[in-house]
Amino acid sequence: MTESIRFLMCSPDHYDVDYVINPWMEGNIHKSSFDKAREQWQNLYHLIKDHAIVDLVTPAKGWPDMVFTANAGLVLDKTVVLSRFYHKERQGEEPYFKTWFESQGFTVHELPKDLPFEGAGDALFDREGRYLWAGYGFRSELDSHPLIAEWLDIEVLSLRLMDERFYHLDTCFCPLKGGYLMYYPPAFDSYSNRLIEMRIPPEKRIIVEEPDAINFACNTVNINQMVIMNKASENLKARIEEAGFTVLETSLTEFLKAGGAAKCLTLRVTEPVIVDRHAVVKVESHTVLMEGHLLDAGLINRALDLVVEGGGSFKVLNFNLGEQRQSTSKAEIKISAPSHEVMEEIISQLIDIGVVSLEDDQRDARLQPVEQDGVGPDDFYVSTIYPTEVRVDGQWLTVQHQRMDGAIAISETPNGLVAQCKILRDLKVGERVVVDVVGLRTIRKTESREARNAPQEFSFMSAGVSSERRVELIVEQVAWELRQIRDRGGKVVVTAGPVVIHTGGAQHLSHLIREGYVQALLGGNAIAVHDMEQSIMGTSLGVDMKQGIAVKGGHRHHLKVINSVRRYGSIATAVENGLVKSGVMYECVKNNIPFSLAGSIRDDGPLPDTQMDLIKAQEDYAELLQGADMILMLSSMLHSIGVGNMTPSGVKMVCVDINPAVVTKLSDRGSVESIGVVTDVGLFLSLLVNQLDKLTSRYGVVQVG
Ligand SMILES: NC(=O)c1ccc[n+]([C@@H]2O[C@H](COP(=O)([O-])OP(=O)(O)OC[C@H]3O[C@@H](n4cnc5c(N)ncnc54)[C@H](O)[C@@H]3O)[C@@H](O)[C@H]2O)c1
Numbered sequence: 001m002t003e004s005i006r007f008l009m010c011s012p013d014h015y016d017v018d019y020v021i022n023p024w025m026e027g028n029i030h031k032s033s034f035d036k037a038r039e040q041w042q043n044l045y046h047l048i049k050d051h052a053i054v055d056l057v058t059p060a061k062g063w064p065d066m067v068f069t070a071n072a073g074l075v076l077d078k079t080v081v082l083s084r085f086y087h088k089e090r091q092g093e094e095p096y097f098k099t100w101f102e103s104q105g106f107t108v109h110e111l112p113k114d115l116p117f118e119g120a121g122d123a124l125f126d127r128e129g130r131y132l133w134a135g136y137g138f139r140s141e142l143d144s145h146p147l148i149a150e151w152l153d154i155e156v157l158s159l160r161l162m163d164e165r166f167y168h169l170d171t172c173f174c175p176l177k178g179g180y181l182m183y184y185p186p187a188f189d190s191y192s193n194r195l196i197e198m199r200i201p202p203e204k205r206i207i208v209e210e211p212d213a214i215n216f217a218c219n220t221v222n223i224n225q226m227v228i229m230n231k232a233s234e235n236l237k238a239r240i241e242e243a244g245f246t247v248l249e250t251s252l253t254e255f256l257k258a259g260g261a262a263k264c265l266t267l268r269v270t271e272p273v274i275v276d277r278h279a280v281v282k283v284e285s286h287t288v289l290m291e292g293h294l295l296d297a298g299l300i301n302r303a304l305d306l307v308v309e310g311g312g313s314f315k316v317l318n319f320n321l322g323e324q325r326q327s328t329s330k331a332e333i334k335i336s337a338p339s340h341e342v343m344e345e346i347i348s349q350l351i352d353i354g355v356v357s358l359e360d361d362q363r364d365a366r367l368q369p370v371e372q373d374g375v376g377p378d379d380f381y382v383s384t385i386y387p388t389e390v391r392v393d394g395q396w397l398t399v400q401h402q403r404m405d406g407a408i409a410i411s412e413t414p415n416g417l418v419a420q421c422k423i424l425r426d427l428k429v430g431e432r433v434v435v436d437v438v439g440l441r442t443i444r445k446t447e448s449r450e451a452r453n454a455p456q457e458f459s460f461m462s463a464g465v466s467s468e469r470r471v472e473l474i475v476e477q478v479a480w481e482l483r484q485i486r487d488r489g490g491k492v493v494v495t496a497g498p499v500v501i502h503t504g505g506a507q508h509l510s511h512l513i514r515e516g517y518v519q520a521l522l523g524g525n526a527i528a529v530h531d532m533e534q535s536i537m538g539t540s541l542g543v544d545m546k547q548g549i550a551v552k553g554g555h556r557h558h559l560k561v562i563n564s565v566r567r568y569g570s571i572a573t574a575v576e577n578g579l580v581k582s583g584v585m586y587e588c589v590k591n592n593i594p595f596s597l598a599g600s601i602r603d604d605g606p607l608p609d610t611q612m613d614l615i616k617a618q619e620d621y622a623e624l625l626q627g628a629d630m631i632l633m634l635s636s637m638l639h640s641i642g643v644g645n646m647t648p649s650g651v652k653m654v655c656v657d658i659n660p661a662v663v664t665k666l667s668d669r670g671s672v673e674s675i676g677v678v679t680d681v682g683l684f685l686s687l688l689v690n691q692l693d694k695l696t697s698r699y700g701v702v703q704v705g
């Protein structure tokens with residue numbers, strides 16, 4: 001017997017599966033056998049007793065899970081951090097464990113009431129005593145880790161649990177003597193896995209596979225070179241033995257029904273104490289403010305989900321609920337993350353949805369100089385579509401040329417500091433670029449309840465993909481908007497792919513251009529080629545547009561068209577000389593509508609107007625997009641995504657595509673102004689033109705094209 005090692009156990013007099021608080025208990029209510037449980041517990045008790053001292057705490061009636069003493073608290077030396085159970089089903093165990101610890105002369109630390117932490121079930125010492133691994137995600141809150149680090153004066157490494165079957169750290173993670181670690185990696189998020197790999201060298205990692213993990217192989221009691229567990233496969237046993245341990249199996253099936261096994265049934269009350277240790281904790285906290293229709297627009301849910309999905313945790317410090325339909329709510333939320341890196345990622349996503357960091361009222365943004373033209377600092381802040389402000393030298397600057405996926409560059413000008421969004425290639429030495437996420441805020445329009453809720457006639461719908469039956473309603477809305485924009489002299493930009501022509505949409509798009517509904521056209525080589533092919537030869541990609549059948553030799557038509565237009569030197573000259581007599585390109589030229597054709601690797605020809613210098617093409621696109629009120633994106637994934645990336649929020653975007661995935665990608669920018677329509681583009685355009693004609697005649701201004 002090793003005198004210096006002691007464990008605390010609790011006999012299963014009142015043990016049963018009485019309720020469900022973890023997936024193992026489901027379907028097992030009152031299914032464990034009392035006699036068998038007692039026998040299994042006795043076997044474990046004697047096995048441990050042969051090698052260590054076992055103390056017993058008196059079981060209390062009505063608290064069936066009290067057998068799992070690992071959850072009593074976390075002990076180091078003569079100090080204990082008492083558990084604060086997450087579920088009320090176990091909270092009644094707390095006073096019994098507290099009394100026991102006090103009777104044994106421990107100094108007992110108690111966490112605040114609303115800060116769950118489930119003791120040694122969720123916190124495991126490295127067996128060399130160097131640091132503490134602490135789990136969070138299901139039963140214990142990340143915010144408990146800094147307090148534990150302080151009280152036990154030890155470095156805490158936070159690990160996030162992801163699989164609810166492994167809801168306590170000790171169900172999937174077991175540090176062993178000699179710096180070994182037996183664990184089941186898929187139970188953790190990638191950040192935690194990296195942290196583990198940084199601390200434990202590969203030769204000391206004993207990876208447990210799922211079949212062993214679900215037999216609670218990681219839930220092991222380690223006494224020197226011995227490991228006691230419910231069950232292990234031959235393969236796992238061999239690997240553990242290779243590391244120098246003896247494996248003792250003892251069946252604990254009745255306790256598995258409650259979600260526990262060997263380690264859960266014990267609490268080690270003598271832990272190796274390293275004298276030279278210090279409290280270190282990487283957990284960071286940050287207080288943020290949210291304002292708006294937090295409940296009815298679902299903003300608070302989105303924010304809290306982002307925090308949790310990002311690996312952080314939160315505490316709502318204040319919530320001021322707006323009392324009336326039009327009033328907004330306000331919430332102050334404390335966010336915690338296991339490291340600065342994780343915090344940065346979470347905050348940057350929260351900034352995107354308009355959350356304001358409270359500390360940032362006092363903090364300037366962090367800037368780093370551009371050291372090479374066209375290259376940003378490593379962790380530059382990636383811009384979004386939302387209007388952004390950045391705090392430099394104590395003043396908030398509005399970022400100019402807002403766009404997605406750029407960097408924010410600060411330059412000194414004779415008129416003072418200027419902040420602007422720049423794509424990486426445009427960064428210049430002499431500018432400074434925002435890194436990290438401090439000193440930044442985005443300005444979000446308060447979304448009204450109505451905009452977020454079910455679509456109403458003539459109100460622009462919230463972001464989301466429409467179902468087929470809503471297409472007509474959307475067409476009505478788009479038609480209404482197009483008319484409004486035209487009447488007030490606004491700007492509509494169309495980006496379109498060749499499918500518009502193949503689906504018979506050319507005549508409708510031509511109509512829109514002729515009627516003044518389009519102020520710029522963006523596309524590629526193909527739309528122009530197929531449109532002019534239809535105009536000159538009556539086919540589109542060799543298919544007769546009237547009869548819908550392929551014409552003999554038709555596959556060469558578009559090349560002939562390209563060749564003819566090349567002879568004229570430009571589309572405009574070809575139109576002026578009567579080669580092209582109708583269609584989309586014809587209307588553009590005739591109505592002085594600027595267009596930009598961006599080249600691609602698959603282009604035939606190309607047409608003389610197709611810009612094969614892609615940087616120049618992007619600049620042309622950006623210029624034509626300036627000041628747009630609405631962008632109609634018609635069946636071109638390539639050009640639509642390109643356009644989406646350079647457009648700030650506030651511009652209405654309508655994306656029409658037959659593929660829901662494309663529509664979702666484009667319309668899901670989180671802004672109310674984007675709308676997706678999953679339908680055939682030819683059909684959409686024909687409905688749109690019809691509706692516009694109806695609207696126009698309703699106003700008594702019938703215009704004949
Ligand atoms: N001959 C040529 O030079 C030639 C030919 C084809 C494409 N290209 C070039 O290739 C690039 C990409 O072309 P793209 O824009 O056609 O391709 P793309 O793949 O980017 O987009 C086509 C989109 O149309 C959608 N679509 C298909 N049928 C539809 C329908 N009936 N209704 C609505 N949506 C429908 C698809 O889901 C897809 O998202 C462009 O630059 C283009 O100019 C050149």
Ligand SMILES: NC(=[NH2+])NCCC[C@H](N)C(=O)O
Nearest residue numbers: 022068070121168258260264
């Ligand atoms: N340390 C452990 N993993 N303990 C297992 C506890 C089981 C108990 N039924 C619970 O869900 O809380």
